[in-house]
Amino acid sequence: MNADEFLDITDVVCPMTFVKTKVALEDLDDGQILELRLNDGEPIQNLPRSLKDDGHKILELANNADGTFTIFVEKGGLT
Amino acid sequence: MIKLTNEQLERYSRHIILSQVGGTGQKKILSSKVLIIGTGGLGSPAAMYLAAAGVGHIGLVDYDTVDLSNLQRQIIHQTCDVGRAKIESGRETINALNPDVQVHTYDEQVTAANIRDIIHDLDYDFIIDGTDNFPAKFLINDACVLMRKPFSHAGIIRFQGQTITYVPGESPCYRCVFNEPPPKDAVPTCRQAGVLGVMGGVIGTIQATEALKYILGVGELLTGYLLTYDALTMTFRKIRVPHNRRCKICGEQPTITELVDYEQPTCDFKR
Amino acid sequence: MVIKVNGENLNLEKSLNIAELLMAVKAAQPEYVTVQLNGEFVERDDFPKIFANDGDEVEFLYFMGGGQRD
Numbered sequence: 001m002n003a004d005e006f007l008d009i010t011d012v013v014c015p016m017t018f019v020k021t022k023v024a025l026e027d028l029d030d031g032q033i034l035e036l037r038l039n040d041g042e043p044i045q046n047l048p049r050s051l052k053d054d055g056h057k058i059l060e061l062a063n064n065a066d067g068t069f070t071i072f073v074e075k076g077g078l079t
Numbered sequence: 080m081i082k083l084t085n086e087q088l089e090r091y092s093r094h095i096i097l098s099q100v101g102g103t104g105q106k107k108i109l110s111s112k113v114l115i116i117g118t119g120g121l122g123s124p125a126a127m128y129l130a131a132a133g134v135g136h137i138g139l140v141d142y143d144t145v146d147l148s149n150l151q152r153q154i155i156h157q158t159c160d161v162g163r164a165k166i167e168s169g170r171e172t173i174n175a176l177n178p179d180v181q182v183h184t185y186d187e188q189v190t191a192a193n194i195r196d197i198i199h200d201l202d203y204d205f206i207i208d209g210t211d212n213f214p215a216k217f218l219i220n221d222a223c224v225l226m227r228k229p230f231s232h233a234g235i236i237r238f239q240g241q242t243i244t245y246v247p248g249e250s251p252c253y254r255c256v257f258n259e260p261p262p263k264d265a266v267p268t269c270r271q272a273g274v275l276g277v278m279g280g281v282i283g284t285i286q287a288t289e290a291l292k293y294i295l296g297v298g299e300l301l302t303g304y305l306l307t308y309d310a311l312t313m314t315f316r317k318i319r320v321p322h323n324r325r326c327k328i329c330g331e332q333p334t335i336t337e338l339v340d341y342e343q344p345t346c347d348f349k350r
Numbered sequence: 351m352v353i354k355v356n357g358e359n360l361n362l363e364k365s366l367n368i369a370e371l372l373m374a375v376k377a378a379q380p381e382y383v384t385v386q387l388n389g390e391f392v393e394r395d396d397f398p399k400i401f402a403n404d405g406d407e408v409e410f411l412y413f414m415g416g417g418q419r420d
Contacts, residue, residue: 015092015096016088016089016092019088019092019095022095022101023083023088023095023101023102026101211415234414234415235414236414240414256391256411265382266379266415305411316357318411320411321391323391325391
């Protein structure tokens with residue numbers, strides 16, 4: 001899948017994972033896609049739900065098998 | 080549009096998480112300019128919370144020095160500041176709290192001759208009345224009405240406090256409710272009647288809340304409402320006040336078109 | 351009859367005008383109080399002429415100034 005922006009948040013912990021993602025999405029237009037690389041554990045457990053609560057759509061979620069996950073999220077995809 | 084640094088994302092993370100704020104709202108706060116007239120019981124907490132919030136430019140107006148009796152409530156100042164100019168003590172506290180904030184100080188008392196220039200200096204977005212006397216309160220009201228600037232009025236005494244917010248063209252002003260200043264010494268002051276120190280904290284922080292809501296464009300402001308607080312009974316009341324058609328400055332036939340210096344308290348120039 | 355003054359119920363035997371009401375509640379410094387009757391301001395000159403009737407809501411708003419160096 002092609003993304004409009006890529007954000008690696010494996011270097012931060014919650015809630016900074018959500019904060020950085022949220023700010024990155026603000027810079028996109030509705031319908032654009034953000035690719036995220038995030039850690040297993042709290043981030044992958046919390047982030048998808050927080051993004052859905054904000055009205056964004058998770059298009060794809062993949063386990064990279066190296067302790068990280070990749071998510072493709074569409075800005076405003078649920079509104 | 081400014082880009083938030085990693086440090087700012089962390090510093091303001093609890094703001095950014097809020098759906099009504101986000102990175103967009105935090106950038107608005109960082110770009111905003113708030114003038115605080117009086118760094119005393121009300122101005123102290125207002126200035127500190129606005130600094131913590133990241134208001135980019137904070138103006139402090141005060142010509143007074145820190146007195147020991149101030150420290151019971153004017154928490155922006157500390158014991159080591161007794162004798163220092165309040166604006167310097169205030170500036171230091173804010174700088175230590177948040178280096179994102181630029182502090183602009185005005186070592187003067189607001190008068191009809193200087194208040195316009197002070198407000199114009201940075202063309203402040205919002206003004207907070209943290210003063211402790213009626214001539215200043217009416218002057219600030221009149222200046223904001225004539226210059227079309229939003230502001231928060233407030234007052235505290237004993238165990239009570241009240242506040243009202245003015246947004247030009249949308250709400251009653253302070254004079255709509257209280258037409259004229261009372262005669263000098265007619266109404267008790269904190270020096271005479273006393274005040275529980277925390278009263279400034281509660282009401283001053285509400286003033287800061289109103290400023291932030293105005294900047295962000297969220298929530299309902301205290302426009303057209305006098306919020307009163309009685310700490311003894313722990314009662315807040317929100318009293319609807321209408322625009323006064325007979326108001327001397329914003330009514331249908333205004334008689335006040337120029338700023339006026341009402342009689343000021345004696346011992347003005349204490350240093 | 352019952353009226354509300356500053357949010358609290360007040361029982362009255364008969365209708366009082368604003369000036370009388372200010373005395374009845376022992377308002378501090380009645381000469382500087384702002385009065386609202388059912389949400390509308392009452393002019394000071396009208397205090398003796400305007401009456402509060404059953405079910406009316408009166409607000410007495412007071413100056414609060416601050417510390418005031420003197």
